[in-house]
Amino acid sequence: MSRTKIETDGASIESQPISSQENSLDTAASVDKIRDIIFGSQIKNYEARFVRLEEALVRETSELKDTMRKRFESIELFFKNESEALAIRLRAEREERTSLISNLERDMKDMQSAFTRRLNDIDAAMSEGQSALRKELMTESRKLQEEIEQRHDSIRSLMETRVSDLRVQKTDRALMADLFREMAAQLDNDELSSPE
Numbered sequence: 001m002s003r004t005k006i007e008t009d010g011a012s013i014e015s016q017p018i019s020s021q022e023n024s025l026d027t028a029a030s031v032d033k034i035r036d037i038i039f040g041s042q043i044k045n046y047e048a049r050f051v052r053l054e055e056a057l058v059r060e061t062s063e064l065k066d067t068m069r070k071r072f073e074s075i076e077l078f079f080k081n082e083s084e085a086l087a088i089r090l091r092a093e094r095e096e097r098t099s100l101i102s103n104l105e106r107d108m109k110d111m112q113s114a115f116t117r118r119l120n121d122i123d124a125a126m127s128e129g130q131s132a133l134r135k136e137l138m139t140e141s142r143k144l145q146e147e148i149e150q151r152h153d154s155i156r157s158l159m160e161t162r163v164s165d166l167r168v169q170k171t172d173r174a175l176m177a178d179l180f181r182e183m184a185a186q187l188d189n190d191e192l193s194s195p196e
Helices: 021-169 173-193
Strands: 005-008 011-014
Touching: 021 173
Parallel strands: none
Antiparallel strands: 005 011
C-alpha cells in the first residue's frame, strides 16, 4: 500500500493507503480536482496566453514568409526585367555598331576608288599637259631659233655691207665708232623687241 502526498501552497496533505486500482484512479482524479481548484484559474490563464502567443507567432511567421516571398519575387522580377533590358540594349548596340562599321567600310572603299580615279585623272591630265607643253616649247624654240638666225643673218649682212663700205670709203675712226654705235643700238633694239 502506498501513500500519496499532495502539496498545496507549502502545506502537504498525505492521503490514506489505498488498497486497489480503483482507489488509485479516484485518487488521481481527486488530485487533479484539487490541482484544478488551487491552480486552475492560473493554469487556464497561462494556457490561454500560450495559445494566443502561439497563434500570434504563427500569424507573424506566416506574414513574414509572405512578405519575404513577395520581396524575393519582386527582386527576382526586377533582376529579370533589368537583365532582359540590358540584353536588348546590348543587342541593339551591337547591331548599330555592326551597321556603322559596314557603312564606314563602304565609305572607305568609295573614297579609295574616288581617290584612285582622281589620281588617274590628274596623271592623265598631267601627261596630256606635259605633251602639249613639250609641243608648244618645241614650236616656240623653233620659232625663236629661226628668228635668231634671221637676225644673225641680217646683222651679218649689215656688218658685211658696212665693212665693205669702210673698205671702199676708207673712213676714219670717228666713222667707225658711229658704225659700231649704230650696230650696238640695232642689237639692243633687236634684243628688246625679240620675245622671250
